Amino acid sequence: MDIITINVGGTIFEIPRTSLQQFADTRLGELSMDDIEYDAEKTHHFFNRNRENFNFILDYYRDEGELHFPKNMCGAKVKKELEFWKLPLDVLSDCCCKTYYEYDRGSDQLDEIKQLFADKGDDYDDNECRNNRWMTIKKHLWRFLDKPDSSVPAKIFSIFFLVVVLLSVIMYAMGTTSEFRFKLFTDEILWKMKNTSTTPELFKVLDMENPKIKMLYTTAVNPILVYFEWFFLAFFSLELILHFVSSPAKKRFFRNPLNCLDLFLFVSMWGMYSILFIDCGKILFTNKYVGIVFTVLASVMVLRLFRVFRLLIHYRGIGILYLALKSNLKDILHILFGFVSVCIIFGTAIYFAEFSEPTTFPNLFVSIWWAAITMTTVGYGDHYPKSFAGCVVAAFCALCGVMFLAMPVALLASNFAEYFQQHQDRHRFNRNKSGTKKQPDKNKSCTFSLVSHFNHVQ
Secondary structure: OOEEEEEEOOEEEEEEHHHHHOOOOOOHHHOOOOOOOEEOOOOEEEEOOOHHHHHHHHHHHHOOOOEOOOOOOOHHHHHHHHHHOOOOHHHEOHHHHHHHHHHHHHHHHHHHHHHHHOOOOOOOOHHHHOOOHHHHHHHHHHHHHHOHHHOHHHHHHHHHHHHHHHHHHHHHHHOOOHHHEEEOOOHHHHHHHHOOOOOOHHHHHOOOOOHHHHHHHHEEEOHHHHHHHHHHHHHHHHHHHHHHHOOOOHHHHOOOHHHHHHHHHHHHHHHHHHHHHHHHHOHHHHOHHHHHHHHHHHHHHHHHHHHHHHHHOOOHHHHHHHHHHHHOHHHHHHHHHHHHHHHHHHHHHHHHHOOOOOOOOOOHHHHHHHHHHHHOOOOOOOOOOOOHHHHHHHHHHHHHHHHHHHHHHHHHHHHHHHHHHHHHHHHHHHHHHHOOOOOOOOOHHHHHHHHHHHHHHO
16 A cells, blocks of 8 residues: 655655545645655755644545644634645535535625724825925824814814714705794785786696696795805815815715715705705796796705715724615615515415405506505504405515515525624724733714614614
């Protein structure tokens, strides 16, 4: 019998050559006397590796292609051993795959967390700024506007920015209520305007019987709210201009979707207020196209709330939640596809189950709408079954809806908890590595409450 002697970390191992040659594409299967590891004097191959781990590698050849490793062995070490001995991942036994892939998944999650919170390189070089006062000013302005953790004033400004965003949304909402508006026309004047030959063109296009349309075009916002709106317009315009001017990478600035949203809102706000100040807003009533554009611009103002995410993304809890949603996107799309399919099935079933009832479910589209509302446990009550067969279908539809709602919550809960734990472990490791004293995590209370909520739901 041809025996091969292998020295691993000072320990001698012997194994028949035929056992190694059955896996010729591996490192041990390729052993020959021409290898750099071969010691001609001692007539064996020497590998400066961990001898304890080598036992599990040899067992792969003894067991004819099945690799096991102990539960307490680090996944990273397993990966390095497999790479060194040229063993593919699919040789892992089923009982050991879970341990390895838990490490692999955790490693991917840690890389994503590092990438999310790492410096993106969109900052100024201190060496370049040292002899250039203008660049130094732009550097400090950029960090003040874009990096809340760079200084105490930057953190205060970020809080002030969030407050202004929330106030702008609240003031916008208040402007849509009749209590905060005053009439431009009385009902008598409006009636006369509609029934004369000089009726404004806009009134011919818009349905003035609609109270919301009537309020928008026959009333004006309270002057106090107007002053606030002008403040918000000036604040966000100045902030966007300074943000762009101080940006170290102008081309990359508008690759950020939130910066593009800022620009879109900037144009929309100035466009809307320009219409109001052209001929004191009379152009609204004399040109129907201007009136329609004004309505569209006014409606998109609600998007200003999304400005919050530009700063919230810097906070750990929001970032971890974003990673959890991103990693579950494919699963959520699968669930959504299944949800739509089940809605169609139950919509069709309830339509034919109620076919003999003349007052329920006039067509299949209404039936599918009912199925979606029932499965999401909303239940408006605008449509409901009256026959026994329809009630049975409705019961199963509601039951399936509960199960469908539980799946995405469970997915998000487990993934968020994993990402959060990975981030906490990394944060503790970096803190201990730097030798700093243990400080309470400023975002821990927020993220911990989210984890508790998810785990409670799950």
